[in-house]
Amino acid sequence: MRTQIFAYKGVLGAITDLDNGKFLNDPRSDGQFGVVVPVEEIDISPEAVSLLLNAPREGGSFAPIMLTKHSVLYDGDSKASIGLFGFWKHLFKGSDLCIGRDCDKDVLNLCNIIDIMPPDGFKSVIDELNK
Numbered sequence: 338m339r340t341q342i343f344a345y346k347g348v349l350g351a352i353t354d355l356d357n358g359k360f361l362n363d364p365r366s367d368g369q370f371g372v373v374v375p376v377e378e379i380d381i382s383p384e385a386v387s388l389l390l391n392a393p394r395e396g397g398s399f400a401p402i403m404l405t406k407h408s409v410l411y412d413g414d415s416k417a418s419i420g421l422f423g424f425w426k427h428l429f430k431g432s433d434l435c436i437g438r439d440c441d442k443d444v445l446n447l448c449n450i451i452d453i454m455p456p457d458g459f460k461s462v463i464d465e466l467n468k
């Protein structure tokens with residue numbers, strides 16, 4: 338399954354599949370905080386791109402969302418990746434919606450930008466949080 342990144346009411350969400358997804362890290366190994374997905378495996382909505390382009394940068398180089406261009410190729414073809422804190426289902430709101438200080442926003446243009454309808458469960462959670 339491809340990783341999907343989408344937005345709803347100013348909140349960024351993502352779905353990754355630890356069983357069928359493609360990752361540059363081993364998210365099931367000890368010490369992992371999330372997933373690192375090659376851009377070739379990412380579908381992202383235009384709304385999510387807009388949120389990330391305008392996301393504040395974390396003071397350090399490590400943040401809940403990382404946009405990285407690689408100086409070497411991984412898996413023969415991956416030139417860039419997006420790292421996301423968490424596993425399976427991801428939600429970034431408020432101070433969690435930030436990127437690392439050294440992130441390269443051009444990475445977003447390497448993803449497959451398509452319209453994605455956020456899952457109903459995600460929308461329900463966001464609607465409940467916004468009450």
